[in-house]
Amino acid sequence: MKFNNNFQLIGKNINIGKNVSIGDRTVVYDNVRIGDNSIIANDSVIGEPVNDYYHNKEYINPETIIGENSLIRSHSIIYAGTTIGRELQTGHRVTIRENSRIGRNCSIGTMCDLQDQVVIGDYCRLHSSVHVGQKTVIKNFVFIYPSVIFTNDPTPPSDVWLGVTVGEYTQIGSGAILMPGITIGKNCLIGAGSVPAKDFDDYSVVMGNPGRRIGDIREVKSRKFDGPYYPWMYHFDRGMPWKGIGYEEWLKKNKADGE
Amino acid sequence: MKFNNNFQLIGKNINIGKNVSIGDRTVVYDNVRIGDNSIIANDSVIGEPVNDYYHNKEYINPETIIGENSLIRSHSIIYAGTTIGRELQTGHRVTIRENSRIGRNCSIGTMCDLQDQVVIGDYCRLHSSVHVGQKTVIKNFVFIYPSVIFTNDPTPPSDVWLGVTVGEYTQIGSGAILMPGITIGKNCLIGAGSVPAKDFDDYSVVMGNPGRRIGDIREVKSRKFDGPYYPWMYHFDRGMPWKGIGYEEWLKKNKADGE
Amino acid sequence: MKFNNNFQLIGKNINIGKNVSIGDRTVVYDNVRIGDNSIIANDSVIGEPVNDYYHNKEYINPETIIGENSLIRSHSIIYAGTTIGRELQTGHRVTIRENSRIGRNCSIGTMCDLQDQVVIGDYCRLHSSVHVGQKTVIKNFVFIYPSVIFTNDPTPPSDVWLGVTVGEYTQIGSGAILMPGITIGKNCLIGAGSVPAKDFDDYSVVMGNPGRRIGDIREVKSRKFDGPYYPWMYHFDRGMPWKGIGYEEWLKKNKADGE
Numbered sequence: 001m002k003f004n005n006n007f008q009l010i011g012k013n014i015n016i017g018k019n020v021s022i023g024d025r026t027v028v029y030d031n032v033r034i035g036d037n038s039i040i041a042n043d044s045v046i047g048e049p050v051n052d053y054y055h056n057k058e059y060i061n062p063e064t065i066i067g068e069n070s071l072i073r074s075h076s077i078i079y080a081g082t083t084i085g086r087e088l089q090t091g092h093r094v095t096i097r098e099n100s101r102i103g104r105n106c107s108i109g110t111m112c113d114l115q116d117q118v119v120i121g122d123y124c125r126l127h128s129s130v131h132v133g134q135k136t137v138i139k140n141f142v143f144i145y146p147s148v149i150f151t152n153d154p155t156p157p158s159d160v161w162l163g164v165t166v167g168e169y170t171q172i173g174s175g176a177i178l179m180p181g182i183t184i185g186k187n188c189l190i191g192a193g194s195v196p197a198k199d200f201d202d203y204s205v206v207m208g209n210p211g212r213r214i215g216d217i218r219e220v221k222s223r224k225f226d227g228p229y230y231p232w233m234y235h236f237d238r239g240m241p242w243k244g245i246g247y248e249e250w251l252k253k254n255k256a257d258g259e
Numbered sequence: 260m261k262f263n264n265n266f267q268l269i270g271k272n273i274n275i276g277k278n279v280s281i282g283d284r285t286v287v288y289d290n291v292r293i294g295d296n297s298i299i300a301n302d303s304v305i306g307e308p309v310n311d312y313y314h315n316k317e318y319i320n321p322e323t324i325i326g327e328n329s330l331i332r333s334h335s336i337i338y339a340g341t342t343i344g345r346e347l348q349t350g351h352r353v354t355i356r357e358n359s360r361i362g363r364n365c366s367i368g369t370m371c372d373l374q375d376q377v378v379i380g381d382y383c384r385l386h387s388s389v390h391v392g393q394k395t396v397i398k399n400f401v402f403i404y405p406s407v408i409f410t411n412d413p414t415p416p417s418d419v420w421l422g423v424t425v426g427e428y429t430q431i432g433s434g435a436i437l438m439p440g441i442t443i444g445k446n447c448l449i450g451a452g453s454v455p456a457k458d459f460d461d462y463s464v465v466m467g468n469p470g471r472r473i474g475d476i477r478e479v480k481s482r483k484f485d486g487p488y489y490p491w492m493y494h495f496d497r498g499m500p501w502k503g504i505g506y507e508e509w510l511k512k513n514k515a516d517g518e
Numbered sequence: 519m520k521f522n523n524n525f526q527l528i529g530k531n532i533n534i535g536k537n538v539s540i541g542d543r544t545v546v547y548d549n550v551r552i553g554d555n556s557i558i559a560n561d562s563v564i565g566e567p568v569n570d571y572y573h574n575k576e577y578i579n580p581e582t583i584i585g586e587n588s589l590i591r592s593h594s595i596i597y598a599g600t601t602i603g604r605e606l607q608t609g610h611r612v613t614i615r616e617n618s619r620i621g622r623n624c625s626i627g628t629m630c631d632l633q634d635q636v637v638i639g640d641y642c643r644l645h646s647s648v649h650v651g652q653k654t655v656i657k658n659f660v661f662i663y664p665s666v667i668f669t670n671d672p673t674p675p676s677d678v679w680l681g682v683t684v685g686e687y688t689q690i691g692s693g694a695i696l697m698p699g700i701t702i703g704k705n706c707l708i709g710a711g712s713v714p715a716k717d718f719d720d721y722s723v724v725m726g727n728p729g730r731r732i733g734d735i736r737e738v739k740s741r742k743f744d745g746p747y748y749p750w751m752y753h754f755d756r757g758m759p760w761k762g763i764g765y766e767e768w769l770k771k772n773k774a775d776g777e
Binding site for chain 1: 284286302304308312313334336352354370372388390392406408410412413414415416417418419421434436438454468469
């Protein structure tokens with residue numbers, strides 16, 4: 001129904017895993033590897049050639065890797081030279097530029113726009129229309145809500161690109177704009193519509209334009225039960241690796257595995 | 260010219276009205292009903308299956324209804340399980356998720372992104388790139404300008420979704436971000452770039468981050484004539500049901516009809 | 519590889535230059551002119567008919583002109599009645615509405631949304647997802663970063679459209695929202711996330727919501743060398759006409775040419 005074998009595999013050195021479905025009119029360019037059981041919906045492009053392609057006859061498409069069990073929704077474009085871990089989920093019309101690295105179990109929402117040279121960890125969630133500038137670094141378990149912008153040029157226009165860095169478990173509210181080169185700590189809550197322009201320590205709650213630290217996230221109350229809600233990992237496990245066992249248990253297990 | 264009968268009707272129980280045009284490569288899934296005289300432009304999807312479709316062999320597509328005289332522009336995706344009234348107009352690349360209800364004579368601009376379980380009244384206008392979070396409730400005659408964001412989670416990430424409610428006739432300026440669970444009254448003007456984080460009464464003018472009430476909308480002057488411009492219904496009728504007869508007359512007529 | 523002659527030239531009076539490549543499924547409507555050596559990638563529409571097309575049998579598509587050496591990336595839609603100079607570069611899924619004029623050597627990023635009756639000068643760069651409202655006027659060498667919004671209606675909804683005007687060389691940071699009818703001078707730096715609501719003189723640095731002048735751009739230091747970075751034209755030449763010769767020399771040459 002959704003998959004009528006009306007796609008195009010173009011060129012050479014394409015490695016499609018077992019049980020992969022590819023939608024109508026989707027195009028796969030040179031040097032693409034797609035893991036087992038993945039679904040690439042219709043009208044997408046995997047391994048989109050970079051700019052040089054249009055002008056250089058000797059052009060070789062860099063390798064593109066999509067991990068197993070991934071689901072890429074329709075009209076998405078993933079440029080060549082990017083590596084994405086297993087269990088990726090995307091929305092529609094996502095753009096992911098070249099030479100980025102995205103971990104496993106990430107979700108990238110409808111119309112997200114990831115520039116080149118981005119590094120994203122594991123189990124991150126980008127909601128709709130997030131713009132990730134070049135050289136942004138996002139650690140594991142970071143959730144980013146709609147229309148957040150990661151900037152990178154402190155003196156535009158220039159060739160100085162200072163990417164933003166975001167620590168593990170941090171939540172970045174809708175429409176926040178992160179200024180070039182700042183570092184947000186772990187377990188922070190960056191308020192919707194805020195404009196953080198300097199570094200913030202772990203556990204900061206940040207609000208306003210410019211963004212100011214207004215408190216400690218561990219003092220933010222739950223709306224469902226009596227007591228603090230954060231760190232959120234003790235109260236939320238949808239899609240997380242601690243689902244079923246709890247965050248504490250998972251941490252111990254992880255530690256044991258690491259020894 | 261635009262319609263070459265190169266579309267796909269997939270599966271069963273599709274009910275296409277009289278004089279409907281469907282564009283090239285547009286796909287219509289199971290259990291879709293499209294009203295008379297509607298135009299669905301090219302490269303669109305009507306009745307896009309929800310996530311379960313990919314994993315459940317017993318999947319049944321929920322019913323999707325598009326009212327008569329609608330015009331859906333190209334590359335739009337409307338998920339299954341959503342009901343939309345007559346005379347819908349969309350821009351390009353609109354996404355409307357499942358289980359939402361949209362009234363009649365609405366307009367939804369290019370790249371708008373409506374999440375699931377949204378309720379929108381009649382004669383609403385969403386300009387480009389509006390993001391409407393789950394459980395948002397928008398009453399009749401509300402106009403929303405580009406890139407407005409409706410949030411819903413007060414303690415992200417959580418399963419507490421507190422949708423925003425917006426009263427009749429309210430205008431929400433470009434890039435405003437509405438915080439979870441707030442209620443905006445009727446006839447308000449929410450300023451561009453503002454971040455309302457609490458309830459606001461009818462007739463409020465709201466500006467800033469965080470949003471503050473800075474006045475009464477009935478004191479805002481027209482730029483065209485001497486005197487107050489609001490309530491706007493006395494001075495603007497393009498596409499409105501009081502066109503030709505005036506708002507006052509229309510109100511009376513409505514009241515009489517209701518008796 | 520990318521170009522398989524699987525596009526559609528529709529109707530009459532289409533003038534395609536020498537050595538033009540058109541991607542798969544791209545549609546070119548009546549009265550379109552495309553300059554030599556241009557590349558129109560897949561799934562695009564050039565000369566998209568305006569609203570009247572759907573209802574008026576006598577409809578004549580206004581003339582659309584794309585200059586030579588242009589590169590339009592996939593899934594872009596350019597409406598009829600718009601004229602664009604040579605060496606245009608676009609990202610993916612760009613929308614450019616009818617009756618706009620865009621100069622030469624401009625770049626318009628992924629998901630930009632240009633409304634009708636816009637005027638943009640030469641060598642302008644719009645990064646991703648910029649929304650340009652009706653009647654906006656942008657002079658030469660203006661750079662606009664992601665998700666900037668140009669508004670135009672001071673009393674929404676109305677038929678008073680007061681476009682924003684932006685002077686030469688000005689830089690507008692990510693997510694800034696420019697209020698209706700304001701004029702930004704030359705060589706300004708409008709900070710990311712700011713909301714300018716009044717006119718600003720040449721060389722202003724503007725920050726905050728509402729936007730306030732916080733200094734003179736000529737006092738902003740470089741991050742790379744000791745000394746002021748602005749005017750930026752002395753330190754940045756990628757894609758600019760003074761590349762190789764320097765801004766000063768180019769100015770002199772220009773002046774001499776003009777005499």
